[in-house]
Amino acid sequence: MTGFPTAVDIASAVRSGDRTATEVLSEHLARIDAAEGEIHAFNTVTEESARAAAERVDAAVAAGDDPGPLAGVPVALKDNLCTRGVPTTCSSRILEGWKPPYDATVVTLLERAGAVFVGKTNLDEFAMGSSTENSAFGPTRNPHDPSRVPGGSSGGSAAAVAAGFAPVSLGSDTGGSIRQPAALCGVVGVKPTYGAVSRMGLVAFGSSLDQIGPFAHTVSDAAVLLEVISGHDPGDSTSLPEPPTGISAALDRGVEGLRIGLIAEMMGDGIAADVTARTRDAAEALTAAGATVEEVSVPAVTYGLSAYYLVAPAEASSNLARYDGVRYGNRVEAATTGEMMEATRTAGFGDEVKRRIMLGTYALSAGYYDAFYGKALKVRTLTRQDFDAAYERFDLLLSPTSPTTAFAFGDKTADPLAMYLNDLCTIPSNLAGHPAMSVPFGVGDDGLPVGVQLLAPALAEPLMFSAAAVLE
Numbered sequence: 001m002t003g004f005p006t007a008v009d010i011a012s013a014v015r016s017g018d019r020t021a022t023e024v025l026s027e028h029l030a031r032i033d034a035a036e037g038e039i040h041a042f043n044t045v046t047e048e049s050a051r052a053a054a055e056r057v058d059a060a061v062a063a064g065d066d067p068g069p070l071a072g073v074p075v076a077l078k079d080n081l082c083t084r085g086v087p088t089t090c091s092s093r094i095l096e097g098w099k100p101p102y103d104a105t106v107v108t109l110l111e112r113a114g115a116v117f118v119g120k121t122n123l124d125e126f127a128m129g130s131s132t133e134n135s136a137f138g139p140t141r142n143p144h145d146p147s148r149v150p151g152g153s154s155g156g157s158a159a160a161v162a163a164g165f166a167p168v169s170l171g172s173d174t175g176g177s178i179r180q181p182a183a184l185c186g187v188v189g190v191k192p193t194y195g196a197v198s199r200m201g202l203v204a205f206g207s208s209l210d211q212i213g214p215f216a217h218t219v220s221d222a223a224v225l226l227e228v229i230s231g232h233d234p235g236d237s238t239s240l241p242e243p244p245t246g247i248s249a250a251l252d253r254g255v256e257g258l259r260i261g262l263i264a265e266m267m268g269d270g271i272a273a274d275v276t277a278r279t280r281d282a283a284e285a286l287t288a289a290g291a292t293v294e295e296v297s298v299p300a301v302t303y304g305l306s307a308y309y310l311v312a313p314a315e316a317s318s319n320l321a322r323y324d325g326v327r328y329g330n331r332v333e334a335a336t337t338g339e340m341m342e343a344t345r346t347a348g349f350g351d352e353v354k355r356r357i358m359l360g361t362y363a364l365s366a367g368y369y370d371a372f373y374g375k376a377l378k379v380r381t382l383t384r385q386d387f388d389a390a391y392e393r394f395d396l397l398l399s400p401t402s403p404t405t406a407f408a409f410g411d412k413t414a415d416p417l418a419m420y421l422n423d424l425c426t427i428p429s430n431l432a433g434h435p436a437m438s439v440p441f442g443v444g445d446d447g448l449p450v451g452v453q454l455l456a457p458a459l460a461e462p463l464m465f466s467a468a469a470v471l472e
Ligand code: GLN
Pocket: 127, 128, 129, 130, 152, 153, 172, 173, 174, 175, 176, 177, 178, 205, 312, 423
């Protein structure tokens, strides 16, 4: 799935007047027209507003103004990012028809940089899932093999890039929802340091874990996008005062002299042999480029999944309390307020969302709080400490992104635990608040893309991107 123009190339051609944003947009809309019926990457294609935005970019160039580093670049947005006046559904019936009164901060920043939004992409309902099969509007298909899932929860954003519908897109990552679909769709996907990108206008799932990040074909496109969307935002109380800087500048650094640790706990049980083989190939490539790669044990990552499936549902049960039939979207009328809320939530939420609300409510309930939620928080602290210990000896860490390549529809829907296991390698970075990214690295035995994951300490995005560029 290569050969599509990159965001960097598009922006430079549009800025210099070699190409118009309108022409670039038409090309992408034509690809959407041709293949969207099969792929279903989008919940909404915003053709009309995209044409108007492209015309504004072209008018700016004609007037001698610089529209910005993403001039005329088509961008797809995960449908849990608020867009003023444009439906934002989270792929849930409960939000059907709701139009946010404001734009997410990342949307405003992209628009200011000259981006052209082509649509809102499909996801697992409220970003809960690993295959996009939990969407209330039907699944997205993997452009590499339409009989396989694209991963999730940001499956639509990953597929939109892989299919050439947009050169770049945004997703959100609470436990792996950018990196895992990036791996399965053969594209680059980045979860930034917690707080580097504003969450203002991202519909909340697990607020202490959620981060917005880019999908792209190339490491340098991902770098440009991340630089545009990161930065302090007073609208998000967890936003860092200083974002990571100098990411694009670090792309040519190479890995000479870097110490990279291969996470032992992510190279054995539960990971397919072809995936560990590609990860070892990546380790060799980094060694050949001048890095020292050694195995390292990060013991607490073994408990990451268990801790995450208490912390994330706990936060979700609280965050999703706001969908009560009064303030947003759908309402099912009933005799009393209580009955209206019950009927609305019963009809509006899908099975997985209900499962998470119940798990989270249970974990937070009196008598169980210490045993479950409290314990999970301790594991979270332990995870951070074990990473800190590893980063005393290593600059970066390396692992597989996803345990397998893209799997078939229905393979894991009957067993929630089998689905949760997809996030084995990605969850620990969310618990720690650290950045991590998936880079395509070869194919599995089935010929489908494999992604390897680079992990870094907080704010070490520049070094992480240096290594990603080498792998690329
Ligand atoms: N698949 C994980 C979950 O279902 C992660 C989701 C995400 O990162 N949004 O919770």
